[in-house]
Amino acid sequence: MARVKDVNPFLVNSYISKEYFCNRxxxxxxxxxxxxxxxxxxLISPRRLGKTGLIFRFFEMLGxxxxxxxxxxxxxxxxxxxxxxxxxxxxxxxxxxxxxxxxKRFLKLLKGLRPVFSFDAITGAPQVQFNYQSESxxxxxxxxxxxxxxxxxxxxxxxxxxFQQIAHYPEKNVEAIxxxxxxxxxxxxxxxxxSRRHTLMDIFxxxxxxxxxxxxxxxxxxxxxxxxxxxxxxxxEQGGRTIDDECIDYVLEWTKGYxxxxxxxxxxLYSLRKINLDIVKAECLALLKENEPIYLQYRNLIxxxxxxxxxxxxxxxxxxxxxxxxxxxxHQLGTPSSIHRMLDALLEKEMILESVSSTGSSYSVYDVFxxxxxxxxx
Numbered sequence: 082m083a084r085v086k087d088v089n090p091f092l093v094n095s096y097i098s099k100e101y102f103c104n105r106x107x108x109x110x111x112x113x114x115x116x117x118x119x120x121x122x123x124l125i126s127p128r129r130l131g132k133t134g135l136i137f138r139f140f141e142m143l144g145x146x147x148x149x150x151x152x153x154x155x156x157x158x159x160x161x162x163x164x165x166x167x168x169x170x171x172x173x174x175x176x177x178x179x180x181x182x183x184x185k186r187f188l189k190l191l192k193g194l195r196p197v198f199s200f201d202a203i204t205g206a207p208q209v210q211f212n213y214q215s216e217s218x219x220x221x222x223x224x225x226x227x228x229x230x231x232x233x234x235x236x237x238x239x240x241x242x243x244f245q246q247i248a249h250y251p252e253k254n255v256e257a258i259x260x261x262x263x264x265x266x267x268x269x270x271x272x273x274x275x276s277r278r279h280t281l282m283d284i285f286x287x288x289x290x291x292x293x294x295x296x297x298x299x300x301x302x303x304x305x306x307x308x309x310x311x312x313x314x315x316x317x318e319q320g321g322r323t324i325d326d327e328c329i330d331y332v333l334e335w336t337k338g339y340x341x342x343x344x345x346x347x348x349x350l351y352s353l354r355k356i357n358l359d360i361v362k363a364e365c366l367a368l369l370k371e372n373e374p375i376y377l378q379y380r381n382l383i384x385x386x387x388x389x390x391x392x393x394x395x396x397x398x399x400x401x402x403x404x405x406x407x408x409x410x411x412h413q414l415g416t417p418s419s420i421h422r423m424l425d426a427l428l429e430k431e432m433i434l435e436s437v438s439s440t441g442s443s444y445s446v447y448d449v450f451x452x453x454x455x456x457x458x459x
Contacts, residue, residue: 088101089348089351089352090316090319090320090351091316091344091345091347091348091351092344092348093341093344093345093348096133096134096137096138098141099138099141099142101316102134102138103304103308103309103312103340104304104305104308104309104312105131105135105138105304108135108299108301109135109138109139109142111297111299112124112135112139112272112299113139113142115270115297116143116149116238116270119236119267119270120270120296120297121263121270121271121272121273121295121296121297122271122272122273122296122297122298122299123244123273123274123275123281123285123296123297123298123299124136124272124273124274124275124299124301125274125275125276125278125281125282125298125299125300125301126274126276126300126301127276127339127434127436127447128276128431128447129339129340129341129342130301130302130303130339130340130341131301131304131340131341132242132274132276132301133155133242133274134340135301136153136240136242136272136274137153139272140153140238140240143238148235148236149235149236149237149238150176150230150233150234150235150236150237150238151176151237151238151239151240152169152172152173152176152230152237152238152239152240153172153239153240153242154168154169154171154172154239154240154241154242155168155242155243156168156241156242156243156244156246156247157242157243157246159246159250160249160250161250161251161252162219162223162250162252162255163211163213163219165223165247165250166211166219166222166223166226167208167209167210167211169223169226170191170196170209170211170226171206171207171208171209173187173226173229173230174187174207174209175206175207183233186229187229190225190229191209194211194222194225195211195212196209196210196211197209197210197211197212216252219252220258223258223259223262224262224265227262227263227265227266227269228265228266230266230269231266231267231268231269232268233268236268236269236270237268237269237270238269238270238271238272239269239270239271239272240271240272240274241271241272241273241274242274242275243274243275243276244273244274244275244281244284245275245276245277245280245281245284247259247284248280248283248284256284256290256291256292257291259291259292260291260292260295261291263295271296273285273296276431278435278437279435285298303337303338303339303340304338304340306330306333306338309333309338309343310326310329310330310333313329313332313343313347314326314329316347316351317351317356320351322351322353322354322356323356324350324356325357327358328350328356328357328358328361331358331361331362332346332347332350332361335365335453336449337449339449342449342450345368345450346364346365346368349364349367349368350364365453366457368450369450369453369454369457372450372451372454373454376451376454376455379432379451382430383426383427383430383432386415386419386423387423387426387427389412389413389414390412390414390420390423390424390427391427391432391433391446391455392412392455392459393408393411393412393414394433394444394445394446394452395446395451395452395455395456395459396412396455396456396459398445398452399436399443399444399445400443400444400445401440401441401442401443401444403420403424403442403444404417404420404421424444431447432446432447432448433445433446433447434446434447
């Protein structure tokens with residue numbers, strides 16, 4: 082594996098190892114405690130805050146322990162139960178390749194389920210489709226897949242990322258079917274992660290839904306500033322570079338400490354040999370300039386009133402009294418009822434982020450870089 086000095090340590094869209102991972106010790110300990118007690122977990126986090134990286138770091142930890150098997154599947158792209166089964170099957174194939182004894186047993190199981198094998202045209206990765214004659218065929222296939230994982234020598238942790246997608250499947254009773262099968266297999270432990278808080282809370286905290294009270298919750302927040310500051314300084318020093326605390330604090334303030342945005346900016350800065358505050362600010366502006374065509378396209382995807390509402394949030398950075406007369410008059414936004422409609426629409430489009438705390442909800446522009454661009458441009 083490449084050493085830190087050979088690789089830009091500020092990874093943006095991938096996970097390599099704990100060497101490049103910043104903290105999250107508390108969350109890792111909770112996950113380990115849950116898995117050790119065979120308790121399922123619901124991990125809730127806004128997108129780009131590092132929940133997938135946390136899962137991969139946890140899987141790396143389990144691998145070091147040697148006591149658990151792991152399966153990861155991201156169902157963000159799925160539209161129905163058939164898609165879900167396809168991705169779960171592919172995840173198992175990737176985990177247990179055909180050349181291994183377990184992989185050979187899995188292939189034997191698949192042949193009994195009438196699969197159609199193909200390969201991704203770009204990556205060459207194997208893909209599987211099933212020819213279902215009825216809805217019961219889908220349920221049987223899903224049961225067989227989970228039963229196979231359950232039969233492995235070690236208990237298996239299954240992480241299903243963007244789990245809220247199942248709430249939009251057209252098939253009836255998907256949640257009830259999954260919940261029934263999960264209860265059947267006591268050697269499986271699940272991590273259900275996702276970014277849509279309201280949907281996930283409705284799935285897991287609504288007494289009328291099958292998954293009610295079946296998991297423990299982890300709500301992922303931004304990494305503590307002191308911890309992130311130390312991580313950034315350490316990685317620059319290990320690479321033979323120097324960055325002072327003033328620059329790091331500016332980075333963390335400008336990105337709000339959100340993992341994706343902080344990593345993106347630090348990745349750019351790490352490629353420079355000389356770093357001072359003026360250079361950091363210049364890189365911030367360059368980053369916004371590069372992304373400007375995307376932000377202009379955003380404006381074309383929503384109404385002019387919605388854009389004005391988004392701009393008001395950007396200027397305020399965060400608003401808790403979203404329907405207050407002061408906020409509406411200051412930004413000439415119209416009536417509370419019109420704000421309510423726009424808020425719902427932009428929350429659904431994931432252009433506004435709702436942050437929930439013990440004191441209530443606050444709202445901000447979801448994309449931090451878009452917020453900074455709007456602040457500078459308008």
